[in-house]
Amino acid sequence: MSRYRFLLTPTWLGWLALCVLFAVACAFLAQWQIDRREQALEEINRVVSNYDEDPVPYAEVRDLYDSPSAADEWTVTTVTGEYLADDTKLVRNRAHAGSIGYEQLVPFAVSGSEDIVVVSRGWLPTDSADGSLPAYMPQPPEGEVELIMRLKPAEPAIDRDAPEGQLASVDTAEYSAEIGEDLMPGAYGLMSSEDPAPEQAPQQLTRPELDEGPHLSYSMQWYAFGLLGFLGWGYAARIHARDQDLAEAEDTQGSEEIVHRAAGVSTQDRIREARRRRRLRSGQLSDEDIEDAWSEEHLRETPEAGGEQQPGDRNLRDQELRATR
Incomplete structure (x- = not known):
């Protein structure tokens, strides 16, 4: 939840308040359409009952x-x-x-x-x-x-x-x-x-139409518009959180770029490593992360099972294991 802490800032709370006001206005407009539909239905009932x-x-x-x-x-x-x-x-x-x-x-x-x-x-x-x-x-x-x-x-x-x-x-x-x-x-x-009927008479007015109009669909549209305001606010918050995570990953990548280059790590692996480190800090480890950490720990305990590790890699893995414990 820490990654969404920015939602408590005045800017984001202000946008939320605007969404609430917009939803209230949409609810009033939807009720106005419902009232008009009820009036149309009353007129239809009078025609059906009396005409x-x-x-x-x-x-x-x-x-x-x-x-x-x-x-x-x-x-x-x-x-x-x-x-x-x-x-x-x-x-x-x-x-x-x-x-x-x-x-x-x-x-x-x-x-x-x-x-x-x-x-x-x-x-x-x-x-x-x-x-x-x-x-x-x-x-x-x-x-x-x-x-x-x-x-x-x-x-x-x-x-x-x-x-x-x-x-x-x-x-x-x-x-x-x-x-x-x-x-x-x-x-x-x-x-x-x-x-008696006259030779010439005015045109008779047509029978009222038994049509309630589009008021019900309009009211549903206004309710949907009110909900879309909150959905837009949530989507913007998700995009903002993602941008923050990417910026943080780029900063982490930049601080460790010298070590990774010395170890001959590719750019794609550096990005993957930066994302894995972010998951370690947040405590949201995937099954693959836990499995890799367990394998690395056992490789250090039994050097004959693999080649000699670089000092930089050993220090990084030690930090990751401490984060998982």
Whole structure:
């Protein structure tokens, strides 16, 4: 562990602290992606639960158009009444099938009550010559109409001006103030069908996609990024320790180079010897080192088994044996 003592220096502790801060930031970003995935799953569950259900009479769900909850979105409703076509409005900058256009809003007076519900009849493309106007403006059916619509919560106000006859969002409070009528404040209806059907109608908005998005994979990537910071710190520490060992081996080799040259030792053997000496000092001997030390000791005790040793070699081996004992 002594070779990694440098990890306790301020420099390396500072880099470790940066890795910790980076990991914390990555964890927050990963949790943010998980939260977005949960929101997407909630929207998918609402579509699955409500979108294709049988229509419910308006009288049974009237309170939902006054103050709906998130779980009530897409509730299918059937209602009878009459369009107030003179109060038609357009909501600008509405996306549909990759294009930007308008959503046509018309108040709908419910029969047998004083309620007026905002109905979105669908999407209109912009005029090719004048982008501030829709390409066409279909009129709603006259007289009594039976509607099937899906509940959508009213949208918040947007701090953005709109031309006369248009709204920046489906803000029922602003709509009510502009036409001077009390509209159901909490929700509006997204028209699915009209009876009688008109000759021309806006394009119906597409069914919401049941796609949770890539949020789960993004969250896993952020966790991986946080872990990579520590892996990079550890890898840098290992490289630094190795460089220190090599520098130490070169110093040892330089101090003993005269002795090795006198004994006729090759450069490769000197490097191998320097690494072996480093293992001796650290006490991390390999099986080969222990076997060599044992053989050398017995060769000194029985000179007839081998040739006469050089004094320099004998001194070196004595030091190695003392290190192993």
